[in-house]
Amino acid sequence: MSALTAVLYAALIAYLGGWYMDMWHGNFSLLLFILSVVTGLYWLAEIFRFKPAREKAAIQLESQDAARRAELAKQGIDRVDGDITQARERLLMQPWWLDWTAGLFPVIVVVFLMRSFLFEPFKIPTGSMIPTLEVGDLILVNKFHYGVRLPVINKKIIDNHAPKRGDVVVFRYPMDPRIDYIKRVVGLPGDEVSYLNHELRINGQPVPVTPLGEQYDDLAYRYMLRFSERLGEVDHRIQQEKTPLSFNGSRYDFAFRDQCRHSLEGVVCKVPAGNLFVMGDNRDNSEDSRYWGFVPDENLVGRAFVVWMNFGNLGRIGAFH
Structure with missing residues (x-):
């Protein structure tokens, strides 16, 4: 998880905690708007940066495995141990902090629009x-x-x-x-x-x-x-x-x-x-x-x-x- 994401999570927890403890009066409409914008940016980053980077890493892993198998085949070794399927799935898996930001964007924006209009x-x-x-x-x-x-x-x-x-x-x-x-x-x-x-x-x-x-x-x-x-x-x-x-x-x-x-x-x-x-x-x-x-x-x-x-x-x- 990046430092920026950690800071955003900490700010949200502090804001909600202070609101719950009556340290200040919260504005739920403003909070939903900010959450919609922030999770929307993460959602766009997931589409155009994070997901392509994970897919590129998975393709690189497959390419390296194919090259290794080809090199071993030249040496007369046809049976090669090691299955990269699990490793590939882990590379493609969305990190939990993206699941709780980009993944929540559709839900938050629907709630925001319904509540607002x-x-x-x-x-x-x-x-x-x-x-x-x-x-x-x-x-x-x-x-x-x-x-x-x-x-x-x-x-x-x-x-x-x-x-x-x-x-x-x-x-x-x-x-x-x-x-x-x-x-x-x-x-x-x-x-x-x-x-x-x-x-x-x-x-x-x-x-x-x-x-x-x-x-x-x-x-x-x-x-x-x-x-x-x-x-x-x-x-x-x-x-x-x-x-x-x-x-x-x-x-x-x-x-x-x-x-x-x-x-x-x-x-x-x-x-x-x-x-x-x-x-x-x-x-x-x-x-x-x-x-x-x-x-x-x-x-x-x-x-x-x-x-x-x-x-x-x-x-x-x-x-x-």
Whole structure:
């Protein structure tokens, strides 16, 4: 193994180890891009340099063996010991370090392209979207629903569907874009969204809700009120505390903060162009646009649409609309 390959392996192990130990926040998209480039270079080197060199060495071995046998034949020796088949196979065999670089290139580049342009898996870490999504749900996100973006830099190059009220979206957290959040779209550009005393209104009109009774929340260790809510064309469930909570206001200085009015009753915001107002379905246990402001369009990652696994509850698997 060359010194360069050893250094690359060491750098990868150090990066992943530090990420695992929370010494820094990793960027999986960037990591996949770098791995695709590096393994791609090894793949090209294997095709145009390493493999031809091994084949040349095997041909040289065969030539030397043929020359030796011819020389012995001249001396009247017809039976010659020694079979070069095994030696030839060893010369042609791909070294393990090439198998773990060039050999992995097709797999890594397929994963990178699928994750960048088609679908990306996420794990729900908190209860902010209960009862729609629970902690431990593994979801899939449609990366092209809102348009095709270049990986790593997230630059949109092809437009597609516009976000709709009721969509469940994954986005880069505006306060720290290294972190991905998931919430439900409530307000679109130009909407006035108000959430006062547990009542959600859009452009002055109350959002229709139907009481579903009480449900015990295993995460909060208490009973919560459940409702069916209709946002746009989407019917979904939400939950609230039985005793209304006063709004504590926002501690964040976010973009377009002047478009929001905060009070003890809640918040009223005018959604700026190119932005969304999002909320969690667990209304009293979700830090969302009421607190840290709007989600810019460029922060969108994609539209969540299915739970593909929950190892603690297989009954969770399926679409959640």
